Amino acid sequence: MRMIDRRRFLHFGAASGVFGLTTSQAEQTAVAASQPQASSEQSVKLFGDGLGLTPDDSVKLLTRLAEEGEGVQADSYSNGGVVEELEQAFAAALGKERAVFMPTGTLANHLAVRILAGGPSRAIVxxxxxxxxxxxxxxxxxSNIQLVPLAPGRATFTVDEVRALLDRTASGRVATPVSAISIESPVRRKSGEIFDETEMDKITTFARQNGIHTHLDGARLFLQTGFGERSAEDYARPFDTVYVSLYKYFNAPSGAILAGPSALLDKMxxxxxxxxxxxxxxxPFAAIALHYFRGFPERYARAVHVSNEWKQLVSKHDAFSIKPIPAGTNLFWLQVKHPDLDRFRNRLAHQNVHLPAPLVDGSGFRLGINESWGRITSSDLAGMFVQAVEA
Amino acid sequence: MRMIDRRRFLHFGAASGVFGLTTSQAEQTAVAASQPQASSEQSVKLFGDGLGLTPDDSVKLLTRLAEEGEGVQADSYSNGGVVEELEQAFAAALGKERAVFMPTGTLANHLAVRILAGGPSRAIVxxxxxxxxxxxxxxxxxSNIQLVPLAPGRATFTVDEVRALLDRTASGRVATPVSAISIESPVRRKSGEIFDETEMDKITTFARQNGIHTHLDGARLFLQTGFGERSAEDYARPFDTVYVSLYKYFNAPSGAILAGPSALLDKMxxxxxxxxxxxxxxxPFAAIALHYFRGFPERYARAVHVSNEWKQLVSKHDAFSIKPIPAGTNLFWLQVKHPDLDRFRNRLAHQNVHLPAPLVDGSGFRLGINESWGRITSSDLAGMFVQAVEA
Incomplete structure (x- = not known):
């Protein structure tokens, strides 16, 4: 790592516009206008997918939402009211005819595969x-649908692996049709790695040609779109159905969205x-999710922008190095050379910048980019890191 | 119906202590102290099982709960925090080792029967x-458990019917064991009728002797206890498991409790x-349910007391008659002789006393006793009815 004059770094790092990298004031102001306010609205949380609202934060937000405009319209058994409003917003953003609220992602994925499979059969995951x-x-x-797991240890399976499996299946003594393919991207168990887009395209094309239905487990799809060229709609397009989580980065207490064709979902x-x-x-779930869904892509783009600049800035200091995850999304490792990472962490916490618990090997932290990164400038954030590591 | 001087009735009816029936002032004050306050805390809703909180009411209540004492402690995936507090309160009240939160009664009943049955078999309902x-x-x-329905059209099946079914089952060509019996009481599809207690005792005894597990669908159990001698614990005792709803009269947005032995529920x-x-x-569900669960039996006893007195009072007026449901609980019909029931209803609504939509046959209303009946005296309520019908 290149050594630089720490004092000079700190000086510049804490000033706006250092290295010509930071977000312009005008851009900040524009984004701030679309910024939802939580009670802990100034805190910057450098880990996790979402804001980590406390019950207190959530209740304060619900109070504001209940007081605004026409207030919060109740649903009836998870249909209608603000739930319907949420469903329509997601259907539009995902380019699908219909979206249905689900209480959990587990149920969303299950019911998608269940209806796509159409009965006992095999589904590739x-x-x-x-x-x-x-x-x-x-x-x-x-549901008596057997999941056939491909590509252990990897985020991506290939269309060739799908073909090979179908060949094996066809040679079985009893017909065991593969009815559906479910693809998760980004893959949480692979630290947010993206399913290879080229293979994804080949697989969905192959599936369509072979009468196999496809489901996208896009729990963190709107995080993934912060790190590539494709929109959520682009990703969802080749799939019959897509699931998106509401409680991770849309900060609802719980909930999920399942989107797809009306013919499949109207009676779901x-x-x-x-x-x-x-x-x-x-x-309560739908109102909070809808609040954070609105304007999310813009706010998240700013957060990613801040994180990219900050990564460059802190990397210039020899105490810090960034260890990215190949084909990753919002997660990465920050290695920190400091004898007492808890003390380092506490110093930042005093500035309302929050790190997770240090890694057990003492090398640093696993960080996650969520929308709270957009609440600070990259230079201010980098300056705080340098101050904390040098103090 | 006995005719009385309407003017005299109205005069007395609106005064406290008429006919020596009304709740004493001291009793009212004592109960009022344990009364939860909702934003529409003064309104009296003469139908439905619960208070029918709006999103606004619920959010205001959550705000108060978040500000009180240690605030609301978050759960993690429906375990811990205020959810655990709620589970412990219900386990104690139901005399069971363990209670588990469930998002819906449908899931609570299903998982109870599923675990009691222990595999593919028959369950009596x-x-x-x-x-x-x-x-x-x-x-x-x-779950591949076949439900065998007994006693169509009736709230209660008998132990003899259970015996007869077991005999038929034993004579089948393939063994089809009856593994569980689920009893719902009160029965909503029978307008809140109670399952006959004598038969219930015989059936649970017979089941125990024959190695058949038992589940009580007590969605409205704590309403039922307002109308008889047995406590919730008394009702639950002979059953392995019991389900109680949280969203009906405990006013949570959603949720249920399943209680029973630790051995069955610790890993549920x-x-x-x-x-x-x-x-x-x-x-958000657990905090609201726990709030209304505390002190519910006392508040509901007062509501039932007010309703009983009020029934006697209004029955003295020839415009009103009460049509009870035999073996019923909180539901009954009020017949009203009035040419315009909507107008009658609106007059009461102006006094913050709310009736449901009139019955389609124009005979009156189906009323339900919930805890909001305890917010008024029987004489005040009867007086309002007489005024509204005579105006």
Missing amino acids: QAESHLYNDTGDTVQTL FHARRMFGGGLAHVW | QAESHLYNDTGDTVQTL FHARRMFGGGLAHVW
């Missing part, structure tokens, strides 16, 4: 996917209820 | 039960999650 690892084999157990609330997911009222 | 009619055959479809959150019911956060 990543071995590293949430659906395969973290749902208690729900699809296999409750029946299955939702059969599974025990037809909650009497979910307006 | 009422033909009029919610589980048999209103859950899309979820237990049959997802895994099944809850597998079904897609492991919501990331449900503290």
Whole structure:
């Protein structure tokens, strides 16, 4: 790592416009106008996908939403009111005919694969996917659809692997049709790695040609779009259905969206209820999610921009180095040379800049870019890091 | 119906202490101290099981709860925090080792029968039960447990009917064991009728002797206890598991409690999650339910007391007659002789006393006793009815 004069770095680092990298004042002001305000609205949280609202934050926000305009319109058994408003907003952003609220991502993924499969059969998933690892084999157990895991240890499986599997399946003594393919991207168990886009295109094309339905587990899709050229609609287009989480970066207490064709989803609330997911009222979830959904791409673009500049700035200091995740999205490692990472962390916390607990090996921190990064300038943030590491 | 001097009735009816029936001032004050306050805290709603909180009411209540004492403690995936507090309060009140939050009653009933049955088998239910009619055959479809409906058209089935069914089952060519019995009481599809207590005792005893597990769908159990001698714990005692709703009369936006032995329920959150019911956060539901759960029996006893007195008072006027539901609980019909029931209803609404839409046959209203009846005296309420019908 290149050594520079620390004092000079600190001086410039804390000033606006250092290295000509920081966001312009005009751009900041424009984005600030679309910024939702939470009670901890000034704090910068350098980890996690979302703002990590406390009950207090959420209740204050709900109070504001209830007082604004026509207030919050109640749903009835997860239909209508602000829930419908949310569903329509997501359907539009994802370029799908219909979107349906789901209480959890587990249910959204399950009901998508269940309806796409159309009955007992096989569905292809990543071995590293949430659906395969973290749902208690729900699809296999409750819907009699066997999940076939591909590409253990990797984010991406290839169209050749899909072809090979279909060949094996066709040679079985009993017909075991592959009815659906579910792709998760970014892949949380691979630290937010993106499913290779070229393979994704080949697979969805191949699936269409072979009458296999496709589902995108896009829990963090709107984070992924902050790191590439494709929009959420672009990603969703080749898939029949897509799921997006509401509680991670849209900060609802819970909830998910499942979007796709009207023919599949207009009556989906029946299955939702059969599974025990037809909650009497979910307006608190929908109201908060809708609030943060509005203007999210712009705010998140600013957050990513700040993080990119900040990475360049702190990397110039020999105490810091950035370890990116190849094909990653919002997660990365920050290595910090400091004898007491807790003390370092506390110094930043006093400035309302929050780090996660240090890594157990003492090398630094795993950080995550969420929209709170957009609440500060890259130079201010870099300056605080240098001050904290040198103090 | 006995005719009385209307003017005299009105005079007395509107005064406190008429007929020596009304609740004493001291009793009112004592109960008022334990009264939760909602924003529409003065309104009296003469229908439905609960207060029918609007989003506005709920948000105001959550704000107060967040500001009180230690505030609202967040849960993590429906475990811990205020959710655990709620679970412990219900476990104690129901005399069970363990209680688990569920997002819906549909899931609570399903997971109870699923774990009690222990695998594919038959479970006995009422033909009029919610589980048999209103859950899309979820237990049959997802858990491969066949529900055998008894006593169509009636609230109660008898131990003899259970015996007869077991005999038929035993004579089948393939063994089809009856593994569980689920009893709903009160029965919503029978307008809140109570399952006959003598038969209930015989059935639970018979089931225990025959190794059949039992579940009580007590969605409205704490309403039922307002109309009889048995406590919620008394009702729950002979059953392995019991479900209680949180969104009906405990006024949460959604939610349910499933209580029973630790051995069955300590790990139930895994099944809850597998079904897609492991919501990331449900503290808004738990906080509101816990608020209304505290002191509910006392407040509801007062509401029932007011309703009983009021029924006697208005029955003395020839415009009104009460049509009770045999073995009923909180629901009954009020017949009103008036040419314009909407006008009658609006007059009461101006006094913040709310009736449901009139019955389509024009005979009157179906009323429901919820805790808001405790916000008024029986004589004041009766006086308002007489004024409204005579104006």
